Each structure stands twice: as C-alpha cells, then as structure tokens.
Amino acid sequence: MAKARKALINYLCGQIAALRGARNLDIFLYMPRFLRSVRLALHPAQIINQNGMTGNDGNLLMAFHTQCQRLYLWKVNDTEMPTINKCSAAIVAFFLLISALLPAGCRNHGEHAGEATQADSAHYDVLRERQVKDDFFNSASSPLLAGERGKFYGLDYFPVNPELRFQVRLQRYSSPRAIRMATNTGEIRSGLLYGFFEFEVEDRNCHVQVYRLEESFSEPALFIPFLDATSGEETYEGGRYIDLIENTSGIYDLDFNRAYNPYCAYNPEYSCPAPPIENTVTAHIRAGEKKYKH
Numbered sequence: 001m002a003k004a005r006k007a008l009i010n011y012l013c014g015q016i017a018a019l020r021g022a023r024n025l026d027i028f029l030y031m032p033r034f035l036r037s038v039r040l041a042l043h044p045a046q047i048i049n050q051n052g053m054t055g056n057d058g059n060l061l062m063a064f065h066t067q068c069q070r071l072y073l074w075k076v077n078d079t080e081m082p083t084i085n086k087c088s089a090a091i092v093a094f095f096l097l098i099s100a101l102l103p104a105g106c107r108n109h110g111e112h113a114g115e116a117t118q119a120d121s122a123h124y125d126v127l128r129e130r131q132v133k134d135d136f137f138n139s140a141s142s143p144l145l146a147g148e149r150g151k152f153y154g155l156d157y158f159p160v161n162p163e164l165r166f167q168v169r170l171q172r173y174s175s176p177r178a179i180r181m182a183t184n185t186g187e188i189r190s191g192l193l194y195g196f197f198e199f200e201v202e203d204r205n206c207h208v209q210v211y212r213l214e215e216s217f218s219e220p221a222l223f224i225p226f227l228d229a230t231s232g233e234e235t236y237e238g239g240r241y242i243d244l245i246e247n248t249s250g251i252y253d254l255d256f257n258r259a260y261n262p263y264c265a266y267n268p269e270y271s272c273p274a275p276p277i278e279n280t281v282t283a284h285i286r287a288g289e290k291k292y293k294h
Helices: 002-017 035-042 078-083 086-101 110-137 146-151
Strands: 059-065 070-076 165-169 171-182 188-201 204-213 221-226 240-245 251-255
Touching: 165 188, 171 204, 188 221, 188 251, 240 251
Parallel strands: none
Antiparallel strands: 059 070, 165 251, 171 188, 188 204, 204 221, 221 240
C-alpha cells in the first residue's frame, strides 16, 4: 500500500511538473472535496461550468473523483502555466497523501479496483460528450432560442451514476410491428416496434420498448424515448431519449447517464416524438439531462 501511494505521488508530481508550457490538457486526478481550496489557491483562473467547457480557447485542467461524484474544471492560460511547477506538485501531493491516510467512503478498495477503472472510463466518456454538447449549444447551430444563446452557461445534469448503466440484451420481436408516433407539433413519425430491454431500478423490474424510426432506416439506429417518475419535476415533462447503434451481438450498454432532452425542450419550433405511454418507467431515473430552465 505504501509503495503504491509513493508511486502515485511521484506520478502526480511528474504530471503536474510536466504541465509547464503544455497545451490542450486533459488531466484527471483523484481528489477529495477539500482539495478544491488547494486547486483554487494554485490556479486562481476562470472556473469553468461543472458540466463542460465554456469555450475552446486556452487550456483546460480537469480533476475528477469518481466515487465522490465531483468534476473540477478550470482554465489555465498560457501566462499562468509557469505557476504550475514542482512546488505546486509537492503541495498537491502532500494533500493527496493526507487524504489517502484518512478514512474515506469514496475511495476504491482491493477487489473493486478493476471495476473502478471501467467506471472511470465510462464516466470520462459521458463527461466529454457533455462538454462537446455544451460547445455545440454555444455555436451558431445551437437549437436554443436566439434570445437565450448569450446567457447559456451549460446544460444541467444529474451526477454520473454507474448504477443506472446496464448491460442488457435486446429482446427482439420476431415480427417487428409498424407504429405511428405522435410529436409535440401534431405530426406523425412512422417506424417499427423493434424489441425491448429489461432492467431493475429501485428494486423494481422495469422495461422500455425499443424503436426504429423510418427516418433512420438507412442506418442501424435504435431509439428509446421514455418517461419516468422524475418527468415534469426534475426532468423535461415531454420525456427524454437514448440512442443506440444496432450491433450483431444483441448486447447493449443501456446508459441512462446519456439520456438527453429532445430539442423541443429548448425551442418549441422543433418537432419531437413523444414517448408512448408504454415507455413510462415507474422508478426515478436520476441520471442524464435535467429539465432545461429558460
């Protein structure tokens, strides 16, 4: 254990020291909450929105603690790079060592280390996707109303929850049934009722129907629109979506951390399919995107 901590601290020192003059940074550190004050003291730069970047200029330093569910992001300008040196590394390493010695319920232990590594990778992917989406919403192609673009600082999400990510088999119907799905604007979308997924949330057996819309027949896209017990309160009343690419194995990662709002949640001019009543999950799916506040 002591050797592992020493190796981690040495690695951390090397990483921070290497930041001098570096560009386009993506550095992930395991840090408990109290290290936020250390981070602020070392880097008194612009704090980035918790859910993603506010711009592409400059450098971005990131610290993410999986179990504590905290993502720390801040800008590092070129003129500030020399302040990140071995002295800073030593300070952070010292606090990291102290945190390793303290009892903490959000650290990984022994047999769960491999699971944590996989979870870290999944969390990283979700967070990067959210950053890309925030950048898109700040672009000229943003679906936001014109009057809201100038005051957009990022979408709101639940913390990434690995317990709402399921590896499930698609139960395909032997004869997919043609369906017609209504939209918020009164239009009709045609497609196929393709199969369903089963999973368990809050000790309840849940399932969602899986569709293929006619407009996506040219590519192997599966569409899961759904409502849940948070709809209309914490999340958009019109439901949320999950998209998957069809594969040949039939096994899918049904990750509710990737659940997103349809564009009509931001702009009523968009036409969005409404989740069929059969796709109402009675449990609370507290993962993915929250309700957008105009």
